Amino acid sequence: MDLKKEILDLKKEKKAVILAHFYQIPEVQDIADFIGDSLQLAQKTMQLKEDLIIFAGVYFMAETVKILNPNKRIIIPDKNAGCSLVDDVDINKVKELISRYPDHVVVTYVNSSAILKTMSYIICTSSNAFKIINSIPKDKGIIFLPDKNLGKYLSSVTGRNMVIYEGSCIVHEQFSLEKIIMLKDKHRNAKIIAHPECEDVILKIADFIGSTSALLDFVSKDTSNEYIVATEPGIIHQMRKKCENKVFIPAPPNDSTCACNECRYMKMITLDKILHSLEKEEYEVTLSSEILEKAKVPLLRMMEIS
Template identity: 60%
Template sequence: MENNEILIKKIGKLRKEKNAVILAHYYQIPEIQEIADFVGDSLDLSKKSAETKADIIVFAGVNFMAETAKILSPDKRVFIPDMNAGCSLAESCPADKFKEFRERYPDHIVVSYVNTTAEIKAMTDITCTSTNAVRIIESIPNDQKIIFAPDRNLGNYLNSITGREMVLWDGACHVHEEFSLEKMLALLKMYPKAKLIAHPECQRPVLIAADFVGSTSALLKFTETDSGSEYIVATESGILHQMRKRNPNKTFIPAPPIDSTCGCNDCRFMKLHDLQKIYDSLNEEKFEVNLSSEIMEKARKPILRMFELSN
């Protein structure tokens, strides 16, 4: 295993030689965020990489994100540094089971969160992100019934905000499911000036207690524009790197999970990537994401529909 300084130089050399871009989700380790061409939320990263003239995309994220990048950049080669980087939320919605579920509600359209596999997107009418979900739902006529998948917590939150009664698929993200409200409230006593900010994938009691609820990028923006100085952050702890980098004079405390020895809540899939794997991915061109043209064509339609509705 080579040290990080040597790996970073080798990655930089390969990136130029192979005309590649490196994408890093906000939940990646700081070392990967620092060498990435783009850092951000999953869909934003896929959009930005599609706008480049790169031949190769290396996506330091999870599988569904790399799939989305391929869907939006079908002529580019897309690689994921560790093929085991799955997603508990996406995997909680198997395509065969969802197909049966959908068939039980023939008069409903499907709105699926972008955190889904390409197969689920191919069965979807409109996708959404946690940033634009309210806008997407409110754009649909009130008399049109909706299935929302796969995150029940986000679905319940959207129902409460929009007044809809969407039928929800029973899926969840292991990171956001495991936060302890009891421990958060104890932290708030220790930091009485702190604000609790939470991702809408968290369970309802956490969202009720939160001072601000928003997507990962919205949480980051809030900490930059808000006048407060201390924040307890209820989402994956990787985002704290950007929060601290952009707000060096503010204090950020990771919200604790129910069972943890480290005091933070990490996505075990996101944290599979490291600099060595980024280098290996570029050097060996392994773990390429391949999808059938049929799946890509079907999965692209609900994404493009989302772009139309959210502009």
């Protein structure tokens, strides 16, 4: 039987819902009930009646959904779908930072483990980070975890001094300035659009900076016809669907013969694995009740402000 039909039939039989992040492969995006960035997906799950959620994305996102929906069963089709930004954080270094700046407010990017969330005052995503930072009283210092590029960008647009953790995403820190400039030379009318997790040098030449959903929104309203896209290229599938006549060129990475910069973790989720996850109802995301309770507090603070 056709794999897609098998998934859809089983999903219906089990009354499950499939959520997919914008960075998933096109076939996975196309069978999902809802597609979005991490904030949109987290908000969506809180409105769902269904108890079985198949989450096509990376592990920290599935954990976030579990924290917000502790009574639902959250299944990730590949439990090894991690994230460099999350995995490289040294919790002891974070503890050290927090004890060195005890009066600072800890703001943590949603791309973080559940443990890191428990150590935070409030969470932010790239869509709402500006609002979240501005909600913190001006006389308060801020510790920003764990993405250094997003932290530096936020510090520059809000004018706030921040103590920033030195983490980064392997995808967004690898874009090549030189290759992007060469592309721009070839495509003079193309606008460069970039995610704020990119390095400063890339953001400086960008015509527009925003979260994945903001980038999608921008290209659908903007009058240009060509874009160089400096974020994970999975989003280009939705851009092409929304704007059939426009041209989207993935920004190239530094050390590769490949023309785009894919997240290997996001691409671990396949249709076969989704079918398996529906059949066996694995791999279920589980967290201790203590972590669930503690991590929910900063997430709900973010939700209220969003």
